[in-house]
Amino acid sequence: MRKGKVLTVFAVLVFAFLVAPLVIIAVTAFGGGNAIQFPIESFSLKWFAKVFTTKSFLESFRTSIIVALLATVLALAVGIPAAYALARSHIRGKGLLKSIFLSPTIVPGIVIGFVLYQFIVLSLDIPVFTGLLIGHFMVTLPYVIRVVGSSLDQFDFAIEEAAWSLGCPKGRAFFLTVLPNITSGISAAFMLAFINSFNNIPVSMFLTGPGVSTFPATLMNYIEYNYDPAVSAVSVLLMAATVIIMVVVDKTLGIASLAK
Amino acid sequence: MKNRSAYYMITPILIILTVFLFLPLLKVLFPSIFAEGYPFSAYVEFFSDGYYRGILYRTVRIAVVTTACCMVLGVPTAYxxxxxxxxxxxxxxxxxxFPMMTNSVxxxxxxxxxLGTxxxxxxxxxxxxxIDEPVKLLYTEFAIVIGSVYLFLPLMIVTVAGVMENIGDDMMEAAESLxxxxxTAFLRVIFPMSLPGIIVGSTLVFTGTLTAYTTPQLLGGNQQMVMATLIYQRAMSVGxxxxxxxxxVIMIVITLVVIKCFNQIAARLDKRGA
Incomplete structure (x- = not known):
């Protein structure tokens, strides 16, 4: 072990800085008072009950799940073939193509939301929900290209060529040799894309309208007008869900797959 | 693989990006260049307004300070x-x-x-x-910086730790035995070797902070506007x-320039290392 005492203390303090605020919100969620208290003076679960009876929370949660799922599936559907073509073909300008596919990461989320709102919703009169979905597709696509791309880079294409030379049709060979070997990459891409779409705010800010709001946007709105532990309760629920997701990912793909 | 089938595979994505990203960007942002007759006169006007210049400086200042804090706190922790x-x-x-998987709200x-009253x-x-009466901590630049460091520090730690993992213990041992x-061994051996990772992490933190909306909105509010919150305010409240x-446009240009600069630094370091 090459760690000094000073470094250990430093690292412990940094991790305390990361964890303490989350612990504080978790504690305030169980407060019995009407305002946020820390430490809490009485214990109550009433804020959890409030979360589950607040219509805007439930509706926007549903919207966010649907948007994140659809956007991720769409990104996988167009992203996997594109990543495969980049890894496998000899077309020119592959570097340029890859940067084009990753370009949504360069455009700030709030700008994506702004131009989509102006162009799609106002000029083309396309419903807000479609705009929201397209915006979230832009959030998810780079994860698919990057993560699936890197797992394709590690695949030994001699296996696919062996299938071809044994007479297997190209499409079938892809499904029988390549796909099974990149499933963990696809799963990791799915998780990352879904989580980042679900949590995204800037893209959604412009693309919410009457009846259409994402969960984090609703949460943000709620904080600006109410200062009560309901948001803490929501946070506890989200953290619990995150822990479950992380344990599942750790058991199947390894926790490092989320660090991309 | 035939080139033709490769083109089929990349066509859908190119169409979607063109129609729903590049075209809207061009259609919405391009006219701003000629908004006041002469090219860029609206931009000149923007930069000559002290209030807007202040917001631009504040945004960059917050991004610089946040990146520096993330480096100082993140690099040793990653090590x-x-x-x-x-x-x-x-x-x-x-x-x-874990925090990276939860939302920024x-x-x-x-x-x-x-930080509240x-x-x-x-x-x-x-x-x-x-103190005798509450000090104002929330809705200050300090609040935005601390919130941003909190938001991006995990990203720095995870990115840099990923690079440092590949540096063997023998490097330190060799330095110490000499x-x-x-x-000194950390500063002269490990730090230079992990610079590429630190640069990637810094790029992510800097551009992330520069374009962040949620944290400045919640912790800075209308008193401490940054570029992202200003876009929303200009468009939605003022029309x-x-x-x-x-x-x-300014945000995109700064992002591109920063990415370019950091890449250049990384490339130069790579050459020196090789």
Whole structure:
């Protein structure tokens, strides 16, 4: 072990800085008072009950799940073939193509939301929900290209060529040799894309309208007008869900797959 | 693989990006250049307004300070994580990744509770008799910086730890056996070797902070506008679409320039290392 005492203390303090605020919100969620208290003076679960009876929370949660799922599936559907073509073909300008596919990461989320709102919703009169979905597709696509791309880079294409030379049709060979070997990459891409779409705010800010709001946007709105532990309760629920997701990912793909 | 089938595979994505990203960007942002007759005159006007210049400077200042803080706090921590046993490394990485998987509203909300007028810090200082009345911590630039560091520090730790993991213990041992103390060995051996990772991490933190909306909105509010919150305010509250487009262009340009610069530094370092 090459760690000094000073470094250990430093690292412990940094991790305390990361964890303490989350612990504080978790504690305030169980407060019995009407305002946020820390430490809490009485214990109550009433804020959890409030979360589950607040219509805007439930509706926007549903919207966010649907948007994140659809956007991720769409990104996988167009992203996997594109990543495969980049890894496998000899077309020119592959570097340029890859940067084009990753370009949504360069455009700030709030700008994506702004131009989509102006162009799609106002000029083309396309419903807000479609705009929201397209915006979230832009959030998810780079994860698919990057993560699936890197797992394709590690695949030994001699296996696919062996299938071809044994007479297997190209499409079938892809499904029988390549796909099974990149499933963990696809799963990791799915998780990352879904989580980042679900949590995204800037893209959604412009693309919410009457009846259409994402969960984090609703949460943000709620904080600006109410200062009560309901948001803490929501946070506890989200953290619990995150822990479950992380344990599942750790058991199947390894926790490092989320660090991309 | 035939080139033709490769083109089929990349066509859908290219069409979607063209129609729903590049075209809208061009259609919405391009007219801002000619908004006032002469090319870029609207931009000149924007930059000559002290209020907007102030917001631009503030945004960049917050991004610079946040990146510096993330480096100072993140790099040693990442080094610590990379030198832990496999078991502990997994646990610490999970602790760092966990906040990254939760949304930024929740993470900013935590700091509202800590920094607010009735927040934890103010009540603690009042109880200790350090101050007589609450100090204003929330809705300041300081609040945005601390919220941003909180938001992006995990990203820095995880990115840099990933690079440092690949540097063997023998490097430090060699340096120490040649007479370097631990700090010198870290600064002269490990730090330069992990610079590419630190640069990637810094790019992500800098551009992330520069374009962030949620944290500045919740912790800075209307008193401490940054570019992202200004876009929303110009467009939605005032209906000034040209203004919003101008700020969008400035944000994209700064992002591109910063990425380019950091890449250049990384490339130069790569050459030196090889």
């Amino acid at each position: 610590f994580v990379s030198r832990c046993t496999k078991h502990w490394r997994g646990i610490l990485l999970a602790v760092a990744i 929740m993470r900013s909300f935590a700091w509202i509770n800590i 009735n927040g934890i810090i103010n009540r603690l200082l009042l109880a200790l008799g350090v 007479g370097a103390n631990r700090l 000034d679409w040209t203004g919003a487009a101008i700020i969008s």
